[in-house]
Amino acid sequence: MRVTQSMMTRNYLKNLNTNLANLSESHEKISSGKKFTRSSENVAAAARALKVRDQLYTDKQYLSNIQNVQNRLSSAESNLSSINSILVSARDKMQKAMTDTSGNVRDILAQEIDSLRDEVLQFANAQFSDKYLFGGSNNAGAPFTKDAATGEILYNGVKVDDIQKNSDGSYYYYKTPADEASDIKTAVPENSDVYLDIGLGLNMNQNEVDPRSAFKVSFSGLDILGYGKDAKSGLSNNALNLLSDAVKTMSEQPMDSDKLSQISDLMKQKTENVMLNITDIGTKCNFLDKSAERLENDVFNLTKAQQDLEITNDASETIQWKMYNYAWMASLQYGAKVLPVSLMDFIR
DSSP: OOOOHHHHHHHHHHHHHHHHHHHHHHHHHHHHOBSOSSGGGSHHHHHHHHHHHHHHHHHHHHHHHHHHHHHHHHHHHHHHHHHHHHHHHHHHHHHHHHHOOOHHHHHHHHHHHHHHHHHHHHHHTOEETTEETTBTTOOSSOSEEEOTTTOOEEETTEEGGGOEEOTTSOOEEEOOGGGTTSSOOEEOTTOOOOEEOSSSOOOEETTEEOGGGSEEOOOBHHHHHOOSBOTTTOOBOSHHHHHHHHHHHHHSSSOOHHHHHHHHHHHHHHHHHHHHHHHHHHHHHHHHHHHHHHHHHHHHHHHHHHHHHHBOOHHHHHHHHHHHHHHHHHHHHHHHHHSOOOHHHHHO
16 A cells, blocks of 8 residues: 555644644543533433432432421420420429418419410410421411410311311311211311421322321421310310319319319320320431431432542543643654655755
């Protein structure tokens, strides 16, 4: 095969441009810090990087959700602990009223319990991030309020003494006066469960979230402070109403000690129920801690995988750039020797 001067020139220019392109590409990697800036440069790595980015974004969102829930649970636990302390104190005052025959002492104790009831009401309407902690799905207004006429406690606008629960524990309901003789049950408004996706594989059953696939972040105040009436005594089964009943009973002359004793016993049950809810929150917090730890490990591993796929290794790429620069400089020097001489060189 005959090799001409033009062939040598074309090959030389081709190789020269290749070396220059390699040098430019290496320089771009070092200056941008990325192995590639366009997917077409490395299609396989780009596809893997997109999957890693998507999973990394999802895991970070799950982790953010968990941290938000942890703060919410911490606030709920703090408020429940305060409620528990107040209920214990109120019950102690009831016990003291049953043993102290002085009317003045009982009146003072009744006033103290009345103040404690207002404190419980305040904690029961506690908010976290502008959302009521113990109002179910209600964020429009305080879940626990007083009836203006009777002073009875309302939950989301319904008297707590009128509220009942299905035997299977599915939902709370009440009956209007017109529905008493029928099977019609009206659900307590704004008391639905609220769930948050924390990476458990969220599933929907028609329009409802599968409780096994998401984390429940709402609390119903009915679960905590009670609802309806006690079947045995006929007294209210709600802690706030019990405190009001205690104040009325202690203010009567003569005081009905048996009734106050029944109220005290029911108050003990409410206190134990609050403690059960605090324990439940502790269990949930432990679960969230484990989930957060798992997600933090996943985020760390995914971040490392993303860096391996996308981020330039400065030390390695600098050495590569030196090699490309050497090849480029050598090409320039070699070209000065292989390019054809000019006509003037022949004449000379």
